[in-house]
Amino acid sequence: MYQLLKQIAKTGIVTEPPPQSDESLRQIEQRLPEAILKHIGRALAIRHVDAGSCNGCELEIHACNGPHYNLERLGIKFVASPRHADMLLVTGPVSRNMEVALRRTFEATPDPKLVVAIGDCGCDGGIFGESYAACGRVANVIPVDVAVPGCPPEPKAILQGILTAISSGKRPAPTADRA
Amino acid sequence: MRSCRQLRKTWRFDNTKSITGDSDALGLVDIVRKSERGPLDLKDLALDLKPVAGAMPASHAVVRAEELRRVCERAREGYARLVALWGSDETARGAGFALHLALAFPSGILWASVPLAREHPRYPGIADIYPCANRMQRAAYDLLGIHAQDSPDRRKWVRHRAWPGGVFPLRKEFDIASRFPPADDQYPFVKVSGEGVHEIPVGPVHAGIIEPGHFRFSIVGEKILRLEERLCYKHKGIEKRFEALTPEQGARLAGRVSGDSTVAYAWAYAMALEGIGGTEPPVRALALRGILLEMERIANHLGDLGYIGNDVALAFGFFQFWRLKEALLRLNSELFGHRYLMDLVTPGGVARDLQRRQAERLIARLEAIGAEVAALKSIYDEHAGAQDRFIMTGQIAPELAEKMDLAGFAGRASGIRHDLRVDYPAAPWQQIGVQMASHTRGDVAARVSVRFDELFESIRLVQALAAQLPPGEIRVPLAACPAGGRGVGWVEGWRGEVLVAVETAGENRIHRVHPHDPSWQNWPLLERAVLGNIVPDFPLINKSFNLSYSGQDL
Ligand code: SF4
Numbered sequence: 157m158y159q160l161l162k163q164i165a166k167t168g169i170v171t172e173p174p175p176q177s178d179e180s181l182r183q184i185e186q187r188l189p190e191a192i193l194k195h196i197g198r199a200l201a202i203r204h205v206d207a208g209s210c211n212g213c214e215l216e217i218h219a220c221n222g223p224h225y226n227l228e229r230l231g232i233k234f235v236a237s238p239r240h241a242d243m244l245l246v247t248g249p250v251s252r253n254m255e256v257a258l259r260r261t262f263e264a265t266p267d268p269k270l271v272v273a274i275g276d277c278g279c280d281g282g283i284f285g286e287s288y289a290a291c292g293r294v295a296n297v298i299p300v301d302v303a304v305p306g307c308p309p310e311p312k313a314i315l316q317g318i319l320t321a322i323s324s325g326k327r328p329a330p331t332a333d334r335a
Numbered sequence: 336m337r338s339c340r341q342l343r344k345t346w347r348f349d350n351t352k353s354i355t356g357d358s359d360a361l362g363l364v365d366i367v368r369k370s371e372r373g374p375l376d377l378k379d380l381a382l383d384l385k386p387v388a389g390a391m392p393a394s395h396a397v398v399r400a401e402e403l404r405r406v407c408e409r410a411r412e413g414y415a416r417l418v419a420l421w422g423s424d425e426t427a428r429g430a431g432f433a434l435h436l437a438l439a440f441p442s443g444i445l446w447a448s449v450p451l452a453r454e455h456p457r458y459p460g461i462a463d464i465y466p467c468a469n470r471m472q473r474a475a476y477d478l479l480g481i482h483a484q485d486s487p488d489r490r491k492w493v494r495h496r497a498w499p500g501g502v503f504p505l506r507k508e509f510d511i512a513s514r515f516p517p518a519d520d521q522y523p524f525v526k527v528s529g530e531g532v533h534e535i536p537v538g539p540v541h542a543g544i545i546e547p548g549h550f551r552f553s554i555v556g557e558k559i560l561r562l563e564e565r566l567c568y569k570h571k572g573i574e575k576r577f578e579a580l581t582p583e584q585g586a587r588l589a590g591r592v593s594g595d596s597t598v599a600y601a602w603a604y605a606m607a608l609e610g611i612g613g614t615e616p617p618v619r620a621l622a623l624r625g626i627l628l629e630m631e632r633i634a635n636h637l638g639d640l641g642y643i644g645n646d647v648a649l650a651f652g653f654f655q656f657w658r659l660k661e662a663l664l665r666l667n668s669e670l671f672g673h674r675y676l677m678d679l680v681t682p683g684g685v686a687r688d689l690q691r692r693q694a695e696r697l698i699a700r701l702e703a704i705g706a707e708v709a710a711l712k713s714i715y716d717e718h719a720g721a722q723d724r725f726i727m728t729g730q731i732a733p734e735l736a737e738k739m740d741l742a743g744f745a746g747r748a749s750g751i752r753h754d755l756r757v758d759y760p761a762a763p764w765q766q767i768g769v770q771m772a773s774h775t776r777g778d779v780a781a782r783v784s785v786r787f788d789e790l791f792e793s794i795r796l797v798q799a800l801a802a803q804l805p806p807g808e809i810r811v812p813l814a815a816c817p818a819g820g821r822g823v824g825w826v827e828g829w830r831g832e833v834l835v836a837v838e839t840a841g842e843n844r845i846h847r848v849h850p851h852d853p854s855w856q857n858w859p860l861l862e863r864a865v866l867g868n869i870v871p872d873f874p875l876i877n878k879s880f881n882l883s884y885s886g887q888d889l
Contacts (some may be wrong), residue, residue, distance in 0.1 A: 159710070159713065159714050160651060160714050160718075161718070162653065162763075163651075163710060163711070163714065164651065167655065167658065170658055196655070204544045205540055205547075206544075206545070206546050206547050206569075206757055207547075208547075208568075208569045208571050209569075209885065210591040210592065210593060210594040210885050211546055211593060211594045211883065211885045212591065212594025212595070212597070212675060212677070213594070213807060214544055214545070214546065215594060215595060215638070215675065216596075216674075217544050218544055218638065218657075219657070219661060219664070220722045221544075221657075222653075222654070222657035222658065222660070222661055223654045223657060223661075224658070224661045233621075234543075234544060236542035236543070237542070238540075249571060250571050251493075251497075251570055251571045251888075252496070252497035252570075253495040253496065253497055253566065253568045253569070253570055253888075254539065254547055254568050254569065255517075256496070256517070257539045257547065257568070261540050265614070266429060283411055283587060283588055283591055284425050284571045284572070284573070284576065284591075284767060285555070285576070286506055286512070286574060287511045287512060287571070287572040287576065288497060288509075288510075288512070288513045288514065288515075289504070289570050289571045289572035289574065289575070289576070290495055290571040307591075307677065308675070309593070310674065319833070
């Protein structure tokens with residue numbers, strides 16, 4: 157126990173300031189009114205859905221939960237059920253074998269809800285594209301509010317995508333500091 | 336309530352006659368008889384062997400379908416393990432279809448091709464000899480329509496609802512852009528019935544941030560009586576996509592078969608192409624590939640050791656290991672330009688060099704990370720609560736591990752002493768010598784122990800390679816790949832052996848690529864590892880293996 161406490165004390169806090177939102181990632185206009193966003197922004201529940209990724213994007217989503225990015229201190233957390241979620245974070249080109257599961261997850265998420273597509277695959281199908289086995293980009297299956305490119309996008313970019321989705325969309329787009 | 340032991344008599348496993356499954360909970364698979372003569376050499380098989388050029392020792396042989404079982408039986412008796420099984424369409428080459436097997440012998444890999452008829456292609460199934468072949472045979476049927484005769488398990492595997500039965504996507508006449516109305520998706524799980532038995536279906540969308548798959552638990556109280564997996568939700572047509580690419584274009588795709596093993600796949604793919612055209616990657620590139628592969632191993636072990644802590648309510652472990660993992664990823668990004676090292680191994684060499692100053696920095700940073708991991712290891716070792724959850728949880732005994740060909744570090748934690756870097760030490764391993772980690776208890780604690788040992792060994796290897804990088808080029812042009820070329824890439828990735836088999840067609844095209852993940856072998860053993868454990872230990876057991884869905888589903 158002593159060792160453990162010593163290690164915690166020695167480590168200190170490594171968490172870094174969060175990035176700004178970036179309006180250029182937005183795919184469709186903000187649908188949610190300011191009043192709702194104000195509430196959501198402080199307690200956002202996210203359901204992650206891997207709809208067919210190579211698992212690279214998942215590695216970076218995991219990293220968002222790590223101490224450097226520490227998503228939870230922003231009031232954002234991953235939840236176990238779509239029924240508890242305000243936002244779906246979707247990776248991968250949507251494989252046809254996951255198409256129904258993704259649709260059902262979207263339907264099970266209560267309104268108002270937001271969808272953020274992660275990675276080149278989520279944005280446009282990426283290297284896997286569309287085929288007999290893949291539906292391509294997430295927007296081909298469910299409506300997407302914000303799409304974050306990258307293969308995989310770095311945690312900062314993912315965070316930025318999430319923050320953009322819950323911003324009012326009226327602020328001027330800050331361009332600096334994109335990971 | 337009666338005790339589990341009393342209840343056991345009343346449980347029935349329905350369909351077990353018709354579906355023995357690949358990891359049948361009742362242990363219906365026969366114990367494989369081993370010969371007393373010890374390991375068999377490839378030459379003892381009396382086949383017409385043709386060498387397959389490349390960095391790893393490999394030979395090819397044509398085996399007639401009637402001979403297949405004899406060859407497999409002898410191979411099995413002689414301790415050869417089945418690394419991969421796949422099929423191909425040879426109709427464009429004036430033949431029918433083919434079944435391919437990669438068997439690992441002490442002297443190298445045997446790539447056996449079995450020619451099959453154009454009409455009703457079939458072969459005698461081998462899943463009773465190599466139980467891990469079951470799912471691979473089912474996948475080969477779904478994708479190519481080649482049929483394993485006398486196989487007790489004829490359920491589909493890769494096909495869900497994206498295409499109908501009787502349509503085979505990897506046949507050459509099949510257009511990759513084909514679309515079908517969603518097909519009916521019935522899948523007969525093995526049912527367990529009896530007093531007090533419940534079923535818990537989980538997935539494909541899981542509660543955590545993990546890849547999709549379906550798990551069907553049959554439980555009594557909290558105890559798991561049976562787990563059955565259904566995978567291939569992520570099937571996205573990778574093998575078909577390869578066939579539309581040039582060999583060089585395929586490198587990016589190979590690096591995205593399973594993102595967490597991008598270096599291992601990119602290297603295996605490059606190795607196969609280099610073998611086909613006779614390209615010799617420069618020694619400096621090989622040393623750099625070694626560094627990249629070990630950095631990948633370190634990153635994955637760091638991440639999983641953190642999650643393993645998290646799964647036993649030691650959030651401290653998660654944050655500490657993920658802090659270190661982040662430090663490593665940033666180092667990757669700084670030195671190599673990508674946090675996960677994607678697209679750095681390219682056919683013919685590597686994409687980026689490491690300057691002396693950078694190499695020194697790499698060595699120093701790893702020294703610091705290693706010291707921190709050592710401190711965390713002693714905290715894990717002495718944490719009674721964590722050890723209590725680790726020890727005797729999710730156990731795979733060595734006999735079972737051997738029978739089912741448990742691969743990689745999980746195999747080494749169950750006494751299977753195989754590591755390609757040690758068994759076939761090609762460059763750069765022969766120069767520095769790799770210490771194999773192993774354990775025999777096969778539980779979560781053993782897998783944690785092996786992961787720690789491998790992590791420290793990888794740090795040593797990276798430091799040794801970086802300290803004496805041979806001078807010279809980092810890349811040579813890839814020699815043209817002739818029609819009918821055949822190459823094998825075989826790399827010990829962090830999870831286990833990654834095999835990439837490539838056949839080229841004329842005009843710089845790919846005829847067939849089969850990337851094989853060790854998860855094929857290990858998924859069925861996860862079903863066994865959880866038996867008798869409690870449901871809340873499933874995430875822990877699962878994470879201790881951390882298998883790839885994407886690499887299996889393709
Ligand atoms: S964007 Fe890249 S890392 Fe993400 S799923 Fe696609 S290929 Fe993998």
